[in-house]
Amino acid sequence: MVKIMKESVIKQVLALQSKSTAELKELWRSIFDTDAPPHSKTYLIPRLAYRLQELAYGPMAEKSAKQLDNLADQMEKGKQFTNHYMASKPLAGTKLIREF
Structure with a gap:
C-alpha cells in the first residue's frame, strides 16, 4: 500500500511539469x-x-525544521558552510608534483 502511494505521489509531482499555468493554479486552489x-x-x-x-x-x-532554521539563521549572519569531503581535496587546477 505504501509503495503504491509513493508511486502515485511521484507521478503527481512529475506531472506538474507538463501542466499549464491555469491547471497549476486550479490545483493550488484545491490543495x-x-x-x-x-x-x-x-x-x-x-x-x-x-x-x-x-x-x-x-x-x-520538528527536529529537522529547527535544524534548517538554525542553518538559515547562521547563513544570514554570514557563516559559510563547506562540504567536508570536498574541503580535504585540492582545488581544481592544482598541480600535484611527485618527489622521489
Whole structure:
C-alpha cells in the first residue's frame, strides 16, 4: 500500500511539469483552499510539489525544521558552510608534483 502511494505521489509531482499555468493554479486552489498567487509556473511547481509530498507523507519533523532554521539563521549572519569531503581535496587546477 505504501509503495503504491509513493508511486502515485511521484507521478503527481512529475506531472506538474507538463501542466499549464491555469491547471497549476486550479490545483493550488484545491490543495491550499486559497487563490493561487499571480506567479509563473517556475514559482508554483516547487511549492505544489512540496505540498503534495507533505500531504502524502506528513509534515517535516520538528527536529529537522529547527535544524534548517538554525542553518538559515547562521547563513544570514554570514557563516559559510563547506562540504567536508570536498574541503580535504585540492582545488581544481592544482598541480600535484611527485618527489622521489
